[in-house]
Amino acid sequence: MTEAPLKKTFTIGMLLYDTRYRSMTIQIFALVCFMLLVSWLISNTIQNLETLGKGVELWFLFEPASYDINQKLIEYDSRSTHLRAAFVGLINTLIVAILGCITATVLGIIIGILRLSRNWIVAKIMTCWVEMFRNVPVLLWIVFFMAILIETFPTPSSFRGENAESSLLLWESVAVTNRGTYLPEPLFHNGLGDVSIFGVVDVSLDFVAFLIILVVGILVSNFLKKRADATQQATGRRPLVWPYRIAVIVIPPLILLYVLGFYLGLPELKGFNFKGGIYLRNSLIALWLALSCYTSAFIAEIVRAGIMAISKGQTEAAYSLGLRPGPTMNLVILPQALRVIIPPLISQFLNLTKNSSLAISVGYMDITGTLGGITLNQTGRELETILLLMLVFLSISLSISAVMNWYNSTVKIKER
Amino acid sequence: MKIKFLIAAVAATFITGSAYSATLDDVMARGHLECGVSTGLPGFASPDDQGVWSGFDVDYCRALAAAIFGDSNAVKYNPVSTKNRFTALASGEFDVLARNTTWTYSRDTDLKQTFLGINFYDGQGFMVRADLGVSSATELDGASVCIQTGTTTELNLADFFRVNGMSYEPVPIETNAEAQEQFFGQACDAYTTDRSGLAATRAASGNPDDYVVLPEVISKEPLGPLVRHGDDQWADIGRWVLNALIIAEEKGLTSANVREMASAPTNDPEINRLLGTEGAYADMVGLPNDWAVHAIEQVGNYGEIFANNIGPDTPIGLARGVNDLWTNGGLIYAPPYR
Structure with a gap:
């Protein structure tokens, strides 16, 4: 009785005439055409470069770079390879990107919230900030900040002599000059030394030990909090834990510092420049400030939009529960606003990172300055260096996106 | 770029x-x-x-x-x-x-x-402020040196300081104008480039006597x-x-007399060949016969x-x-x- 299902015979013509397959056929055809075009472009490029006598090669990365880089966090001199120079530049890019993202976010959130302030003057000042920074190209801001730093601050030579025109700030520990700012650096009398990882990066064991003890302290502190919460849930009475929580975070690192013989290395004028201390070059400061201020204007608008997206009823409900404006913002509005804020914030972080490639305009040696600048120019390998550079920025950007998307998934509405 | x-x-x-x-x-x-x-x-x-x-x-x-x-x-x-x-x-x-x-x-x-x-x-040299009291490039240990990136000077500089066992702080700069801003603003102690370029920069400073070009020539340019x-x-x-x-x-042959010299063959056959009054040398390279006259005259x-x-x-x-x-x-x- 049962009817056998109709046997479908597949013919080649159905690819074109059967609506079930047709769209697929067209897409595959378009894809093949596109791939052919791309491969023609690539092979043509390679062939034309061969004709010019410039084959695509990467051996130059292992030749001595022969140039010096001022800001280097890893061991580097002019005999090191181009690859290592690129690596030094990459670290410099990451430094300014991370510093910039942090300050831009902090500034942006403060300004965005203050722009909604009921205080007319505060709100207008913040409006000025936003309009001023986002309407002028970031390159101009970078150059402008650099010019200010060079023209405003004293030269190192004005610190010299008995009656020097300038003096160090904060108990003789900070020197602000027109070349950069020297901060005191942490040093250890009996430090643990460095350990070399694959001969590429030297990591200070003192720093690692400090970090481990700090993290352990924070974990213990969180454990104390959880136990206190549990006790509170069970008995309705919260035991006094905050002094212990602070103690486990603060005291072990202090003991470690004492054991290692911690002291501060102060900057000192020797010869032409200050020596010792942590040297923040003006190129870094100018780039960092300009990128942070510029991006903060955009982040402020994103934050403002996020807050305004939360219905006024939420605020009124919070007030009717007796919450004051501060807690209302922190506990009710911001957690909800974050869901709106984070996705566009990712783009701003990516923008900031990519804008950091303007560093060469103030002589900050980021990866565009080393690999995409001096290396490119000294070796004449444009295609290879620029492709590598694009690859590096792609990796950085995708990493930032991945981290931020993960964070976004933790704050977005959990639908059950 | x-x-x-x-x-x-x-x-x-x-x-x-x-x-x-x-x-x-x-x-x-x-x-x-x-x-x-x-x-x-x-x-x-x-x-x-x-x-x-x-x-x-x-x-x-x-x-x-x-x-x-x-x-x-x-x-x-x-x-x-x-x-x-x-x-x-x-x-x-x-x-x-x-x-x-x-x-x-x-x-x-x-x-x-x-x-x-x-x-x-040309040759690469150094310029410093006169009041610095530096008389030789070998006294520049620890100095900040402004340098145009992407030039051979960058490599010469690295070699000079390395060979002489001195340290320095390179301040890389993209153009001559920015280099002047940084050097005249004393963001660097010395400016290094070809000595002709140093002379030009010194002349453009407005008060050339405030700056000295050091005697060392550290490269052939x-x-x-x-x-x-x-x-x-x-x-x-x-x-x-x-x-x-x-x-x-x-x-x-000068811009003033070349037209006259080209009007008729002179005693010197090389002048005649150059100015096109003897032979057909300009054809060999595909230029008009009186190309050298125009170039020298103008x-x-x-x-x-x-x-x-x-x-x-x-x-x-x-x-x-x-x-x-x-x-x-x-x-x-x-x-x-x-």
């Missing part, structure tokens, strides 16, 4: 086959010469407030245009930075690069450029115009325009170009020194025109 690269990349992507032949035909068809020059180095190439370019390198471009078109103004100037100059030349953005560029082995071979000769023998590989006829034209200017000085001979732009009577104030003719004990020498 990236835009220039993209142009090069796009050019390399779409052009099938070699488009880099018969530059002379392209120039003739276009009606003017495209010349790559410095972004602004007084004495060598800088525009005045009317936008008219002048300088030692600019005059070479003008002489080349005069040789081809009989009009030294048939030039369009393309200011390029030290970083993008080779890419721009290789991608055909201009026909000749006259931008105080040092002739080196790897630029000649690996970067595929053809140097046309040496029109200025033979500067000259260059073209890209692949068109030997075009390279020959460029090379012999330069040589003609040098021969003109040697033979006493721009001047090598000595005049030097004196007008960077000589002792100009703000730059450079002595001829090694850049004098070989007959006067210098290094400037042209092969015979025969």
Whole structure:
């Protein structure tokens, strides 16, 4: 009785005439055409470069770079390879990107919230900030900040002599000059030394030990909090834990510092420049400030939009529960606003990172300055260096996106 | 820089086959010469407030245009930075690069450029503030040194300090103008580049006595115009325009007397060959018969170009020194025109 299902015979013509397959056929055809075009472009490029006598090669990365880089966090001199120079530049890019993202976010959130302030003057000042920074190209801001730093601050030579025109700030520990700012650096009398990882990066064991003890302290502190919460849930009475929580975070690192013989290395004028201390070059400061201020204007608008997206009823409900404006913002509005804020914030972080490639305009040696600048120019390998550079920025950007998307998934509405 | 690269990349992507032949035909068809020059180095190439370019390198471009078109103004100037100059030349953005560029082995071979000769023998030096009290470059241990990135000076500097066991803080800078801002603002103690460039920068400072150029010369910097590989006829034209200017000085041909000397054959056969009154030498390279007359008349001979732009009577104030003719004990020498 049962009817056998109709046997479908597949013919080649159905690819074109059967609506079930047709769209697929067209897409595959378009894809093949596109791939052919791309491969023609690539092979043509390679062939034309061969004709010019410039084959695509990467051996130059292992030749001595022969140039010096001022800001280097890893061991580097002019005999090191181009690859290592690129690596030094990459670290410099990451430094300014991370510093910039942090300050831009902090500034942006403060300004965005203050722009909604009921205080007319505060709100207008913040409006000025936003309009001023986002309407002028970031390159101009970078150059402008650099010019200010060079023209405003004293030269190192004005610190010299008995009656020097300038003096160090904060108990003789900070020197602000027109070349950069020297901060005191942490040093250890009996430090643990460095350990070399694959001969590429030297990591200070003192720093690692400090970090481990700090993290352990924070974990213990969180454990104390959880136990206190549990006790509170069970008995309705919260035991006094905050002094212990602070103690486990603060005291072990202090003991470690004492054991290692911690002291501060102060900057000192020797010869032409200050020596010792942590040297923040003006190129870094100018780039960092300009990128942070510029991006903060955009982040402020994103934050403002996020807050305004939360219905006024939420605020009124919070007030009717007796919450004051501060807690209302922190506990009710911001957690909800974050869901709106984070996705566009990712783009701003990516923008900031990519804008950091303007560093060469103030002589900050980021990866565009080393690999995409001096290396490119000294070796004449444009295609290879620029492709590598694009690859590096792609990796950085995708990493930032991945981290931020993960964070976004933790704050977005959990639908059950 | 990236835009220039993209142009090069796009050019390399779409052009099938070699488009880099018969530059002379392209120039003739276009009606003017495209010349790559410095972004602004007084004495060598800088525009005045009317936008008219002048300088030692600019005059070479003008002489080349005069040789081809009989009009030294048939030039369009393309200011390029030290970083993008080779890419721009290789991608055909201009026909000749006259931008105080040092002739080196790897630029000649690996970067595929053809140097046309040496029109200025230079060397890298240091300039410091006079009140610093420094009298030698070997006293610069620990100094901040401003340097233009993407030049041979960067490599010489690294080698000089490494070999002498001294430390320094490189302050990389993109253009000469930014370098001046940083150096005059004392963001660096010393500025290093070719000594001719130092003299130009010192002259532009307004108070040259506040600055001294240190005696050390840490490198050989033979500067000259260059073209890209692949068109030997075009390279020959460029090379012999330069040589003609040098021969003109040697033979006493000036912008004032060259027209008269060309009106009839003289006693000196080399002058006659050069000015086209004897033989058909101009045909060999594809230029009009009186090309050298136009070039010398409109721009001047090598000595005049030097004196007008960077000589002792100009703000730059450079002595001829090694850049004098070989007959006067210098290094400037042209092969015979025969």
